[in-house]
Amino acid sequence: MTFIRSLKEAHQIALFLLVVSALALGIALLSQYIGGLKPCILCIYQRIPFVLAMLMSIGAFFLTGKSLRLCLWALALVFVSNVLLSGYHVGVEQHWWAGTEECGGLIGTGAPEDIAKALLAAPVVRCDEVVWSLFGISMTGYNLLFCLVLSIIAGWGASRHR
Numbered sequence: 512m513t514f515i516r517s518l519k520e521a522h523q524i525a526l527f528l529l530v531v532s533a534l535a536l537g538i539a540l541l542s543q544y545i546g547g548l549k550p551c552i553l554c555i556y557q558r559i560p561f562v563l564a565m566l567m568s569i570g571a572f573f574l575t576g577k578s579l580r581l582c583l584w585a586l587a588l589v590f591v592s593n594v595l596l597s598g599y600h601v602g603v604e605q606h607w608w609a610g611t612e613e614c615g616g617l618i619g620t621g622a623p624e625d626i627a628k629a630l631l632a633a634p635v636v637r638c639d640e641v642v643w644s645l646f647g648i649s650m651t652g653y654n655l656l657f658c659l660v661l662s663i664i665a666g667w668g669a670s671r672h673r
Contacts, residue, residue, distance in 0.1 A: 521579050522572060524668035528586055528661060529568035535657065536561040542643070542650070551638040552613040553600040557654055560593040564661075583669035590662035597655035603638045604649055614638035 539558055542548045564586055571582045603610040614637060636642070641649040648656075 519579075519672075521583060521668055521672040524583065524664060525568045525571035525579075525586070528665060529565055531661065532561045532564040532568065535654075536565070548642050548650075549636045551636040551640075553596070553603065553610065553638045554636075554651070557593055557596055557600065557651070560589045560596075560658070564589050580669050580672045583665050583672060587662045587665035587669060590658045590665060593658040594655055594662060597651050597658060600638065600651045601649065601655060604641050604651060606639060610638040 536558055539550070539554070539561075543550055567582060567586050567589065571579055571586075574582050602608050603614065641651075643650050645653075
């Protein structure tokens with residue numbers, strides 16, 4: 512606890528973002544490898560900002576002043592990017608729009624050999640199927656809400672740091 516008390520508020524926020532990003536990524540991996548919930552390609556893409564946020568949060572410990580403030584703003588943008596990606600994925604899950612070709616819904620046109628190759632390369636898990644939900648909200652929906660809160664926390668930390 513002495514270590515945490517000795518940190519500046521901005522560094523505490525970076526530490527918090529590091530821990531919660533690692534927990535979020537850990538939950539995703541546990542749900543996949545222990546819970547048996549196979550991720551679609553959009554689910555995998557949503558893990559990338561958490562890895563980036565972890566690296567940036569570690570880097571924040573070596574920064575001070577305006578550089579630290581800029582890092583927190585960048586972390587806020589990383590989480591906003593995950594909000595946008597999650598929002599897109601929620602739309603695919605709700606059938607508001609089609610997913611990408613990688614989502615398994617589109618195989619393209621062309622020669623029969625090309626279509627066969629596309630079918631064989633298509634992922635098993637479709638992006639428009641909800642594999643887990645709680646209270647009517649999918650894991651993607653929770654990720655959207657979670658990243659929205661994290662972006663607000665990072666932005667709040669950046670705006671308070673001088």
